[in-house]
Amino acid sequence: MDDDREIAALLCRYLGSHGCRVSTVASGAQLRASLGGPPIDLILLDLGLPDEDGLLLLRHLQSHWRGPVIVVSGRGESVERVVGLELGADDYVTKPFDLRELLARIRSVLRRARPEPGPSAAAPNGGFKFDGFELEPLSRRLTDREGREVALTSGEFDLLQALLQRPNQVLTRDQLMNCMHGRDAGPFDRAIDVQIGRLRRKLETDPAHPRLIKSVRGAGYLLATAVEHH
Structure with missing residues (x-):
């Protein structure tokens, strides 16, 4: 989700052209409502929301949703990154960002969240x-x-x-x-x-x-x- 419509539209076009199915919401309330809808694989979360603090919403996601979250934010200070990671973000990307790098990070997070079937190489029986x-x-x-x-x-x-x-x-x-x-x-x-x-x-x-x-x-x-x- 991103409160900037132009950025949201750009992300939709770019990620859609690389095989991602993308939907957008423009507020924390809309995101909360969407959690009860069709399955979501990953959330891109902008911290600068019009209706609530993005960090509070991130805390809510960690309690009510178990999927991966990548924070995409204009807040580039190290303290913001640390707080975002402390609250459970899987990665943190600051604006302006390179679309190719963002796509690579999305794919990396999704690979970890959806491992290939089969036993771990380090643990023959898996655990x-x-x-x-x-x-x-x-x-x-x-x-x-x-x-x-x-x-x-x-x-x-x-x-x-x-x-x-x-x-x-x-x-x-x-x-x-x-x-x-x-x-x-x-x-x-x-x-x-x-x-x-x-x-x-x-x-x-x-x-x-x-x-x-x-x-x-x-x-x-x-x-x-x-x-x-x-």
Whole structure:
């Protein structure tokens, strides 16, 4: 969704010419109403809405809709990007943007959200067990020690799976960013740090003193636990 009709029309024409079926809404109220309609694969969300704060709407989407969200916004400050990622955006693109890059990011996010059928190369039978948790790549489902589902965004899922595939091994931000977005981390790109913080809040008993996902100063992060494939 985009509150600028010209930009919305341009996106519709360009994405439509590349095989995407696109519909647009011009307000938060219209987007909320559309969630109960035909299935939606991905939402492009403009933060500058006429009727409500886009970040509040993003928070609503994380509670009421489980699909991927790419924020497309004229707010390019790093704090806005970090807040957007903290609230569950899978990617953040600032205006003005290159249409080819936006299409590539859309395809990347959709590939992660709709993995090809078949077992994971790292886990022959598809799943991972670690510290009482179970992650099922095919259903993209994480359950905790009591068997309760832990809600993950697609970005959080991809980050956790990358860590599980290489337990007790330090992974750089560039390696993790490539797993999540197919690109290296820029010098001011805090997307990985934000996603790590969100994962810790969902996995760690004490997120302020993590024992599962550890920081390695000047290097990156590692998952400090045994991982069983099943």
